[in-house]
Amino acid sequence: MIKVNSKSSSIVANLRTSLRSDSQVFELEVKSKFPITGITAILGESGSGKTTLLRCIAGLENNVKGLLEIGETTWLDDKHCVPTYEREIGYVFQDARLFDHLNVHGNLQFAVKRSHEKVKKVFFEEVVSALDIGHLMKHKPDQLSGGEKQRIAIARALLIKPKMLIMDEPLASLDNARKQEVLPYLAALQNRFNLPMLYVSHSTDEVCRLADHVIVLHQGKVVIQGSINEVFSSARLPHVYQRETSTIIKAQITEKNERWHLVKAEFDGNMIWLQDHNQSIGGTVRLRIIASDVSLSLNNEKESTILNRLEGRIASIQMDSRGSTALVTIDLMNTEIVAQVTRKSIDDLFLMVGMKIWTQIKSVAILG
């Protein structure tokens, strides 16, 4: 059982391990504390240690030292280490890892029989319908497509009734069509089953879509971590992701304009117009505004094709040590937005902290 109370609603992972393969050694050293609720993503390039970290948290690596606390429960400290089969996790492997000797129903029952909490029929049906695998029950793993295997692997992990769901790049081995197929299920999972999730990915797109909290790894170490917006709008975002610097916000749909096929989204008192993709009024959307899609103007340029113009004040300017750009953080009403502009422009326009400024948002990605 993972005990959680308001004081200890976080996961502490101070983990060190080294992996030996042939003549190479990979060292992982992570110090992290992240919330036990919502979706936490571990982002990094291949070889950064994401899977290793996940395996350490799951207890699948042997030589791990440090401290691992989940809420009030300790899985690893100097004195003892809880084995994998006693950790209340559900693990979705990158390669699904369904049991070849059982059909789909058998694979699911394997989990049901070993769940520490009784799995009621209602719950079973719910999981099956949530992942849409009812029609596959009698199939054997070698008869399934990649996407189907992955959905069944997720269902199996859910049926163990875990207190935390761990997913290792569940979409990596799928083609784009399959990815689009499975992604909505993942997004809905959090809501439907109210399960904290630890999600590993190398895709910023997936992470922006799903995560509430992000840990970015590089060569076995944490480079930056925090809430999704904190990390992605930060100037300290690793160079490799710099072009993805963005503001990620939750907004509410308040109005529809049938004439122009637009909807109005409001966040913290600010509002922007988005394309109408059949969102419902009152619904919440997650929006991503890439910093390089935000330009700054000293005046409110009404004579321009850019629809969304928001007034604010410059909160900070961070020069990029290499290259020609800088990241400007602008205070809007109750919230912040980041813009990536050229250093030349900052110079030309005499931009300074505290100045009033107009932000022009060229495009907004609706993440769902």
Add this chain to the structure above:
Amino acid sequence: MKFNVPFIVKISVSWVLLFLCPLELSNAVALIQPASANSYSLNIESQHANVAVASNFIKPMQQLKAQFEANTAHTIGVSYSSSGKLFAQIINGAPFDVFLSADQVKPNELIKRGKASPHKRFTYAQGALILWSSKTLLVNNSPDVLYDNKFRKVALANPKFAPYGQAAVDVLNHLVLLEQTQPKWVMGESISQTYQFVATGNADIGFISFSQKPDHGSYWLIPADFYKPIKQDAVLLQNAETNAAAFAFFQFLKSNEAKIIIQSHHYNVD
């Protein structure tokens, strides 16, 4: 220079074949044409004969071969095995010229099947049976140990086909101990295996040939009238009719010189 494996394998195999071939060829020649002159000898009269010998006769045979080859210019090659196996090989065409069996049954059978001449056979030795133990005090030159039942297992050669085994059964019958001892029997497939069982201590006592007796341990020299004589017959085989060496060796076996050697190994001769 890069060598690839197939190349190396081919070369190795070629060399091996090159070396083996001459040996194979010369052996084949010697076996196929025993009647023709042996190209390695100096005397055009000398020939080579192949002799099949029952295993129990190894030691005397080694001496006989040495003596024979010293006396004549002929050479002989010897194969040792159980009489049964040698018989099977002979009737299936094995290139033997002379057969020294451990009994009379197999030579009879060969003659019946036309593989040996009825005029060219005689008893070259008569075996003596003893009861032996590797333990020094167990057998005191009498059957006491059998009567006293002071043993766990007694070894004998399989009486079904081994003459020494049959002789052991004769002895036990004579002593009226057959039924009593049978539960404790251990049968060796050959007289040498019988010896092995006793020598390793797995059988406390065993019926073996006098010629096998080592210096240690204790034994009982069984009176000859307790068992049917173990007559060991030699035959000249069919394909050796014109082999001078075979014929010469056959004669040599009957000579006094040979008899002395055979007797020195505790066999009886007429």
Add this chain to the structure above:
Amino acid sequence: MGLTDSDINAIWLTIQLAFTVTIILLIIGTPIAIWLAKTKSWLRGPINAIVALPLVLPPTVLGFYLLIAMGPNGPIGQLTEQLGLGLLPFTFWGLVIGSLFYSLPFVVQPIQNAVEAIGQKPLEAAATLHSKPMDTFFHVILPLAKPGFISATILGFAHTVGEFGIVLMIGGNIPMETKVVSIQIYDQVEALEYAGAHRLSAIMLGFSFIALLLLYSFQKRGLANKFRIGR
């Protein structure tokens, strides 16, 4: 069929021996096979070699050393005597012990290979599904390694049936105790009873052929399953 009582006794004894040996080997061979498949210890190499020795060692060599070791002057013999069990040569159980050595690699290696082929992945998946080691063994390893177990059983049984060298050395040819079919045939040849030898040999040949046929037909089916590409 023209088989004598002696023939039938020999066949029955052979079946009993093969059965007993196969079952014992499955019980003791399985943990050895699994350990060999999974261990990273330096002992793996030497123990692999020891297990494989009976594959290359002439049975008569093995039998000869067993004769000495199990005899009154050997370590095993002295142990059995101390335990009040007497000596092992010339007994059914002596043959069983000898056969355990002789057929060991034929049981251990197929199981070892099958377990190795399973790899770590299914076991990790099982662990994340709250499966403890014993549970994983029975519900994941065993079913996935089933073909290996079947091979091991067939090979172990067939190999023991064909055993000769060891029995020759330590058997003592005792009817219903140590006189197995291979010895029976040998005796018949020695005694010039060729008809009987032909009969029994034909039966042995037929049996071995059927055993191997079964083995290979079963394996092929297993492979076919793996390579089938569905949908």
